[in-house]
Structures are given as C-alpha cells and as structure tokens.
Amino acid sequence: MSEAPVIVSDDPGSFPHSVLAERHPALIRKVRDAFPYGPEQRRALDALQKSALDGVIEPLGTPAEDHERWVAWGLPKHLGRSWFSVPFLWAESYFYRQLLAAVGYFGSGPWQGIDPFRPFKLAELDTPEAAEELAALDALTGRPLDEQARALLHGSLWGNRADLGFRISAGGDGSVDSQLLVDDSESLWALLPAHTADSDSDSDSDADGTAGPARTVCLVADNAGRELIPDLLLIDHLLHHGRAERAVLHVKPYPYFVSDATTADVLDAVRRLTGTKGAAGAAGDRLWSALTDGRLVVRAHVFSCAPLPYADMPDDLRREFAEADLTIMKGDLNYRRLVGDRLWPPTTPFTTPTAYFPGPVVALRTLKSDVIVGLDADTEAALAAAQGQGWRTSGTHAVIQARP
Numbered sequence: 001m002s003e004a005p006v007i008v009s010d011d012p013g014s015f016p017h018s019v020l021a022e023r024h025p026a027l028i029r030k031v032r033d034a035f036p037y038g039p040e041q042r043r044a045l046d047a048l049q050k051s052a053l054d055g056v057i058e059p060l061g062t063p064a065e066d067h068e069r070w071v072a073w074g075l076p077k078h079l080g081r082s083w084f085s086v087p088f089l090w091a092e093s094y095f096y097r098q099l100l101a102a103v104g105y106f107g108s109g110p111w112q113g114i115d116p117f118r119p120f121k122l123a124e125l126d127t128p129e130a131a132e133e134l135a136a137l138d139a140l141t142g143r144p145l146d147e148q149a150r151a152l153l154h155g156s157l158w159g160n161r162a163d164l165g166f167r168i169s170a171g172g173d174g175s176v177d178s179q180l181l182v183d184d185s186e187s188l189w190a191l192l193p194a195h196t197a198d199s200d201s202d203s204d205s206d207a208d209g210t211a212g213p214a215r216t217v218c219l220v221a222d223n224a225g226r227e228l229i230p231d232l233l234l235i236d237h238l239l240h241h242g243r244a245e246r247a248v249l250h251v252k253p254y255p256y257f258v259s260d261a262t263t264a265d266v267l268d269a270v271r272r273l274t275g276t277k278g279a280a281g282a283a284g285d286r287l288w289s290a291l292t293d294g295r296l297v298v299r300a301h302v303f304s305c306a307p308l309p310y311a312d313m314p315d316d317l318r319r320e321f322a323e324a325d326l327t328i329m330k331g332d333l334n335y336r337r338l339v340g341d342r343l344w345p346p347t348t349p350f351t352t353p354t355a356y357f358p359g360p361v362v363a364l365r366t367l368k369s370d371v372i373v374g375l376d377a378d379t380e381a382a383l384a385a386a387q388g389q390g391w392r393t394s395g396t397h398a399v400i401q402a403r404p
C-alpha cells in the first residue's frame with residue numbers, strides 16, 4: 001500500500017494551519033484567564049505563545065522525566081524546525097506537553113498536577129444540557145434493549161461533538177445538522193452479542209465446564225464531560241446486559257487536547273452520575289461497583305499522549321488490544337492516530353490503514369479534521385458538491401466504522 005502524505009500545517013489556508021495559528025493562541029489566553037498563575041508561569045506561557053507562532057520547536061526545558069520518551073517519539077529530528085513544518089499531530093501533541101510544562105504541571109512546585117483545563121471540563125458537567133441528557137435516560141429505560149443499545153451508542157458517538165478545543169474555534173453549542181456517513185454498527189453488535197438465557201450456560205465456561213476468558217471491550221476515550229458521560233453509560237449498558245463481562249477505559253495520563261479525559265475526569269463523571277436521581281444514578285452506582293470489583297478498569301497508558309499513530313504502539317498496548325474482543329476508538333484524534341494522520345483518498349477502505357491493528361476495532365467519530373477513509377465515491381462526491389471540503393472539519397458529520 002503506498003502511503004498518503006502526512007498532514008503538516010504550512011498551508012495558510014488549511015485547517016491545521018488555523019489550529020496552530022488561531023486555536024492554540026486562543027487556548028493560551030483562556031488558560032491564562034482561568035488561573036491566578038504567578039509571574040513565572042505567565043512568562044512561560046508568553047514564551048510558548050511567541051514560540052508556537054513565530055518560533056521553532058525548542059528542547060523540553062529543565063531536566064524532564066519524559067526526555068527519553070520524547071527522544072524516542074522524534075524530538076531530535078524536529079528540533080529547530082518551525083511548528084508549521086513538522087507533522088500536524090506531532091506539533092499539537094508537543095504544544096500540549098509544553099503548555100503543561102509552562103504552567104508548572106510537571107514541576108515539583110505548587111502547580112504540580114493542577115490540570116489547566118479542569119475548570120472548563122467541570123463546567124461541562126454542570127450545564128442544563130447535561131442535566132437534560134441525564135434525565136432523558138429515564139425515558140429510555142423500559143424501551144426494548146436493542147433500542148436502548150442503539151440510543152446509547154449514538155449518544156456516545158455524537159457526544160464527540162462536546163470537544164472544547166473544537167468549540168474554541170467553532171463557536172456556539174455545536175447544535176447543527178448532523179449526518180452519519182458510514183454506519184457499521186451491526187458489526188459492532190455482532191462482536192458483542194446480547195446475553196440471552198440460552199447463552200447463559202456457556203457464556204463463561206467451555207464445554208468441559210472451565211471458565212473462559214471474560215468478554216472484554218476496550219473503550220479508548222476522547223473528551224471528558226459531556227462526551228465521557230455517554231461513554232460511561234454505554235459501558236454500563238454493555239456490562240449490565242451481558243454484552244461484555246469486562247471493560248477497560250483508556251484515558252490520558254495527563255491533560256491533553258484541552259478536554260481529553262484523565263482519571264480525575266472519570267471520577268468527576270462517575271460522581272456526577274451517582275449524584276443524579278433515576279436511571280442515570282443507577283448507572284452511576286453500577287459503574288462505581290464495576291470499578292471496585294475490577295469489571296471496569298481505567299488505564300492511563302503513556303502512549304495515549306504520544307504524537308504518533310497507533311501503528312507505532314508499544315508491545316504491551318498491542319497485547320492489550322489483541323486480547324480484547326473489541327476496541328472502540330472514540331473521537332477525531334483517536335481516528336487520526338488509528339488510520340494515520342495522512343491525506344488518504346477518502347474512498348480508501350477503512351480496513352486498509354487499520355490492517356495492522358491487533359484486534360477487532362470500531363471507530364466512533366465526528367469529523368473535525370481533514371483525515372477520512374471508508375467513504376463510497378457517491379457520498380464523497382455529494383459532500384464535495386454541497387460543501388466543498390467543509391464537511392471534513394465542521395463536526396456535523398460522523399462515522400461508525402468497523403474492522404471486525
């Protein structure tokens with residue numbers, strides 16, 4: 001397979017250029033306003049602002065624990081180059097690493113471990129929209145299970161619009177016309193068949209009566225807040241109705257891409273659920289006990305914040321995905337990393353750039369960057385005729401793509 005070109009940000013009219021030239025500076029301003037950082041942090045934020053706009057990729061700074069890791073992730077070959085000329089994914093990832101360093105997140109001082117994006121993520125959980133979404137769950141309970149499953153899957157999919165980085169530049173609440181361009185959800189349900197009375201006797205045991213491996217689903221989370229809540233509700237549904245016996249929720253080891261979920265965000269979301277009445281509260285209680293008895297495991301692998309595609313994942317992570325019955329990749333960034341952040345012809349089959357993935361995988365993604373594969377030619381032509389290339393980045397279209 002000949003590889004498509006890797007996306008860089010040097011074209012002033014392009015989406016990646018706007019992220020580096022507009023979204024990142026706006027984010028620095030937002031973070032500056034949200035915390036009473038002292039002169040040291042403010043100076044470092046100003047320096048990052050200047051460097052990211054007009055400067056070059058600089059070394060990590062004061063002796064850094066993650067130095068070796070960034071060397072392995074390609075730092076030496078990018079040092080001294082403009083942020084706009086290195087791969088887009090790499091530049092964004094390094095920007096978040098450097099933003100955290102600027103606010104003292106990695107240092108040993110008082111700002112160590114203070115998530116600069118937490119106020120925005122917490123505010124998400126407290127909106128009338130979030131309350132409405134949780135209340136809507138009461139009406140869903142009692143509907144046929146297939147209908148519940150479908151609604152929760154779509155909740156998790158469209159929850160991906162709740163991305164704060166995207167909204168910094170998109171504006172508004174993201175309530176726009178929506179369209180699902182590819183729907184492979186039948187493959188997803190086939191990989192996680194519903195628990196039935198008949199399957200009771202053999203779901204956990206082989207013919208000789210010995211226990212088989214627990215059916216495991218990995219969900220590689222994207223954003224906290226209003227995306228993570230529906231992700232957790234989907235996991236609860238899968239566990240509660242026997243479609244999975246075990247779930248592994250992959251989150252980021254440190255704050256990333258503004259709203260990406262960390263372990264702290266998982267706790268905030270579960271608490272939000274347990275503190276709610278009705279069906280949402282019941283789901284929260286079940287998730288809490290699933291966490292305590294190990295049916296739900298939170299994983300914060302260091303590679304989750306790597307500036308690299310999943311094709312380069314380390315062996316331990318590869319083994320985990322290989323052992324899972326299904327891995328669900330949430331969101332735009334995970335999609336970019338799953339298929340490679342490249343300008344693929346949109347009609348490239350989804351199975352081609354994901355062939356390396358060690359187990360069954362499904363992407364649930366709203367389109368917020370140029371990367372897309374798996375479209376049929378008619379769909380692509382209709383989109384291009386109606387909207388030029390805007391559909392690729394507007395967040396109004398989505399895909400459920402499977403490689404069973």
Ligand SMILES: O=P(O)(O)OC[C@@]1(O)O[C@H](CO)[C@@H](O)[C@@H]1O
Binds near residue numbers: 023223334
């Ligand atoms: O992964 P998510 O939250 O769905 O989207 C992340 C995102 O907003 O960030 C990148 C630009 O910074 C784009 O790839 C994408 O639009």
